[in-house]
Structure formats: C-alpha cells, structure tokens
Amino acid sequence: MKSNILIVEDHELTRFGLKTAFESCDFIDKIYEAESAEKGLEIATEQEINLIIMDLGLPGMNGIEATKRIKDLNKDTKIVILTSHNDEQEVLNSLKAGANAYCSKEINPKRLIQVVQSVLDGAAWFDPSISHIVLEAATKSQNIAQTKSAKDYGLTSRESQILKLITEGYSNIEIAKELFVSINTTKAHVASILQKLEVDDRLQAALKALKERLV
Structure with a gap:
C-alpha cells in the first residue's frame, strides 16, 4: 500500500530537492508541500497523511510545536525531523513531542529514503550525530x-x-x-x-x- 507524505520546509530549494527525491519512490503515492507549520497543520487536517518530513526552524510556529499538535490530532501520523540543528534540548523536545525519527540535513538522500521507509514500517531512527544525546537522556x-x-x-x-x-x-x-x-x-x-x-x-x-x- 502506497503512502502520502507531507514536506514541511520553509526553504523552497530544499523542499524542491526533497520532493524530487521522493517522486521516484514506488512506495509513495502523493507528495504534499507546506512552507510553514501552520500550512502543514492545515494539510494534515484536510488530507490523509501517513508521514511528515518536518523542519524545526520554521517561521511562526516551530517544528516541535507542530509535531506535538499533529500527534494530538492523529498519533498514527509518522513524523521525521529533518534539520540542521543538533541542540540537545531541541532533540529531546522533538522526541517528547512525538517525533519518530531525527535526521540531520546532511543525510544522504538515498539514506533518507530508507529511513522514511523504515519509519512507515514502524521503526524509530536517530541520526548517529545525536544518538549519544538520546542514550544519555534515557539513562540520566x-x-x-x-x-x-x-x-x-x-x-x-x-x-x-x-x-x-x-x-x-x-x-x-x-x-x-x-x-x-x-x-x-x-x-x-x-x-x-x-x-x-x-x-x-x-x-x-x-x-x-x-x-x-x-x-
């Protein structure tokens, strides 16, 4: 069964690159785009979205708050954080909000596609650059x-x-x-x-x- 994804990213070039990468994936049906968290929430409410690729540094509402609100609407919606931020508090707040994966924007596109497939199948994934933060928080x-x-x-x-x-x-x-x-x-x-x-x-x-x- 194919999935619908939503890309929430304020930079048009990045959004275009992500959309282009996923257009060739046979497990993707429809790809929606939003330049802000507010628009993303609107689309997530009106459309059947299986997975959202979420930036954190968005204008207006940030990606963490958007993640929390979307999870409140439908906890089954998968959310993959894709950001250049590796701040410890942002990582922990993202996971607390319900994110299923946390990826650096430096991730290889092919690897990102693999991560999205795994998350759709139910897996959780942490970028190696922040895995120590997750482990330390879990055992602190x-x-x-x-x-x-x-x-x-x-x-x-x-x-x-x-x-x-x-x-x-x-x-x-x-x-x-x-x-x-x-x-x-x-x-x-x-x-x-x-x-x-x-x-x-x-x-x-x-x-x-x-x-x-x-x-």
Missing part, C-alpha cells in the same frame, strides 16, 4: 542498580529479543527477516510488548528499555 535519571527486569514486565525471551532489535532501529520487516518469522507474528509480538510496557508506540518502548536497562 536511572540509578546504577536495575530496578526492574524484562521478566518483571512479563516479557518472554522472544519479546525481549524483539525489544532489543527495536532499540537498534529495526523495522517489523527487518525483525521478521532477522528472526525468520512472519510479519504477522512480529506485529503480534510488538503489540504485546507495547501493552506489557504500558507505552503507546515503539519509540517510547525503545526509550523505556534503554532507561530501565531492559535490554
């Missing part, structure tokens, strides 16, 4: 002693194995291939993991697993 408030284990949450050995792959950014398809199981079996395990950890999505599961050292 954690005591050296582990307070809970995977067994405390009722996770099976297979679910623990899948949770580890989720923290490494594997998509459902990649997990299925890695473990030689069907995609439906993988989805069932992921759903069970989210329920047992009492989180809403894979990103929250990954952060909780890192923070509480479940993997």
